[in-house]
Amino acid sequence: MPVILGIESSCDDTSAAISVDGVIMSNVVANQSIHAAYGGVVPELASRVHQQNIIPAVQQALLNAKVSKNDIDAVAFTRGPGLLGSLLVGVSFAKAFALAQNLPLIEVNHMQAHVLAHFIDEPKPKFPFMCLTVSGGHTQIILVKDYFDMEIIGQTMDDAAGEAMDKTSKILGLPYPGGPLIDKHARLGNREAFKFPEPNIPAYDFSFSGLKTSILYFIRDNVAADPDFLTNRMDDICASVEYRIVTILLNKLKKAALAYGIKDIALAGGVSANTGLRQGLTELCQKMGWNCFIPQFQYCTDNAGMIAIAGHYKYLNNDFVGQNVAPLARMPFN
Numbered sequence: 001m002p003v004i005l006g007i008e009s010s011c012d013d014t015s016a017a018i019s020v021d022g023v024i025m026s027n028v029v030a031n032q033s034i035h036a037a038y039g040g041v042v043p044e045l046a047s048r049v050h051q052q053n054i055i056p057a058v059q060q061a062l063l064n065a066k067v068s069k070n071d072i073d074a075v076a077f078t079r080g081p082g083l084l085g086s087l088l089v090g091v092s093f094a095k096a097f098a099l100a101q102n103l104p105l106i107e108v109n110h111m112q113a114h115v116l117a118h119f120i121d122e123p124k125p126k127f128p129f130m131c132l133t134v135s136g137g138h139t140q141i142i143l144v145k146d147y148f149d150m151e152i153i154g155q156t157m158d159d160a161a162g163e164a165m166d167k168t169s170k171i172l173g174l175p176y177p178g179g180p181l182i183d184k185h186a187r188l189g190n191r192e193a194f195k196f197p198e199p200n201i202p203a204y205d206f207s208f209s210g211l212k213t214s215i216l217y218f219i220r221d222n223v224a225a226d227p228d229f230l231t232n233r234m235d236d237i238c239a240s241v242e243y244r245i246v247t248i249l250l251n252k253l254k255k256a257a258l259a260y261g262i263k264d265i266a267l268a269g270g271v272s273a274n275t276g277l278r279q280g281l282t283e284l285c286q287k288m289g290w291n292c293f294i295p296q297f298q299y300c301t302d303n304a305g306m307i308a309i310a311g312h313y314k315y316l317n318n319d320f321v322g323q324n325v326a327p328l329a330r331m332p333f334n
């Protein structure tokens with residue numbers, strides 16, 4: 001009955017979670033609102049706020065799970081990929097805690113953990129399944145053959161889907177992070193109001209930089225013709241942009257799933273909180289007769305619950321690392 005402490009600090013969320021025998025007993029996330037004023041994550045500030053939040057987050061996670069630090073069997077932490085200064089705080093904490101408590105350390109790849117978040121709740125997907133992981137930093141189609149046997153079959157060649165959401169919202173004058181605000185406006189707008197281009201990218205890869213540029217020119221030209229354009233048409237613009245991003249993602253996912261003959265389809269990463277994407281994927285799966293898996297919202301965005309669950313499966317495999325481990329900003333997938 002392993003008790004795992006999970007630690008996540010790869011970007012701007014400080015998180016600690018406890019899993020007991022593969023069940024998440026607590027998942028505490030401290031968000032950093034400080035970045036809103038800057039229109040994006042400021043790495044120097046992120047690491048400083050992680051430093052402030054990490055101990056209180058761990059204490060709260062222990063309290064919520066009703067677990068003492070002496071009950072813990074191993075410490076799982078995000079080694080990468082992510083912002084180096086942010087990762088350093090979580091990795092250093094995990095090492096110090098493990099040293100003090102004489103515990104083994106488990107390194108976790110943040111992107112694999114987003115996929116493994118599907119093993120927190122029921123129903124769980126069956127291997128092999130396909131996972132579309134969409135976050136502020138990544139856009140990947142992953143063929144998941146086993147817990148730690150995953151193959152990236154498609155990815156973005158430039159911006160990530162969440163980045164496209166956030167950059168669009170910046171162009172529209174909305175605060176960071178803009179994804180949730182685009183979602184809110186899109187619910188009130190007409191997704192057919194404006195047509196944005198779908199890039200012609202081979203195989204299962206993505207590109208969002210051309211879309212960003214076309215939105216920039218579209219807004220510039222329309223605001224020049226009508227200074228009230230943004231105020232009057234915000235809902236329609238957001239609905240049209242979101243619809244384009246969602247169709248780009250789902251068209252590639254459909255193509256990949258058909259090519260590989262996969263029927264269990266999963267969604268992961270912060271952008272999976274998007275209402276249009278969740279609806280679009282649910283409808284696609286119904287139409288194709290596929291099983292659709294979308295985690296609870298708290299396990300979609302960055303969280304330590306997914307790190308603890310990944311740690312649980314690694315613990316069962318006796319997959320530990322030594323005290324000389326260091327973070328990797330660009331951690332390879334396998």
Ligand code: KG4
Binds near residue numbers: 138177270275
């Ligand atoms: O996975 P995540 O929490 O952090 C990264 O690892 O990047 O993803 C954050 C991303 C941001 O780009 C944010 O704007 C986007 O997820 N996001 C959304 C929504 N909620 C979060 N995008 C669209 N609609 C949402 N409801």
Ligand code: ZN
Binds near residue numbers: 110269
């Ligand atoms: Zn993430």
